[in-house]
Amino acid sequence: MLKRYLYIIALGILQFITFRSAGQMTMPDHVCTGQTRHYYVIPGSVTGSTYTWWVDGSVMSGFNDSEFIYTWNSSNTFLLEVQETSADGCPGPKRSGWVYVNPQPEIQISASDSVICDGESVTVSVQNPAGLIWGKWIYDLIVEPDVGITGNTINGTYTKPENIMETLFNNDNEIHKVVYRFIPFIVNDEGVRSCEGKK
Secondary structure, eight states, X not given: OHHHHHHHHHHHOOOEEEEETTEEEESXXXXXXXXXEEEEEOOOSSOOOEEEEEETTEEOTTOOSSEEEEEOOSOEEXXXXXXXXXXXXXXXXXXXXXXXXXXOOOOEEEESOSOXXXXXXXXXXXXXXXXOSSSEEEEEEEEEEOTTEEESOOOEXXXXXXXXXXXXXXXXXXXXXXXXXXXXXXXXXXXXXXXXXXX
């Protein structure tokens, strides 16, 4: 009888996967701080099992079924583990996967001047935030000039922080403003964007 239960438990945990908005993926998982993930294992055919979840060796109290919902609040690499125990108290094997948590993208932006005259240029500099655990930075630049301003006011996407020089022209005698909005993202090796940062 003992072998039968061990066999059922071994088959009980078939997958260890996490949901994303675009579907499912196998471990490891790649997230940013502040994101909530829904993890689960597929139970076996015998009912009554309980589950124990660990994050870096610490038992996650309050979670004893096949689903685990967790918000990652700090950046680091974490070991996520789960173990099924049958209704008769027989433990199954531990299943585990790594979770790589990046800090939220927050960039520093500076400009060579905030007031420029007609035909002058301004240099905008972007500084990366803290180092990444996975992926690489990408930035969308959105330029929002007032009516009457012309020149190099083109939106773009940048893969590294670099100085952007804009030469602007004022077509009348009024004071106008130009707003530059940089939106940072983290992209994985396949180029998929995630973790949109503060503008």
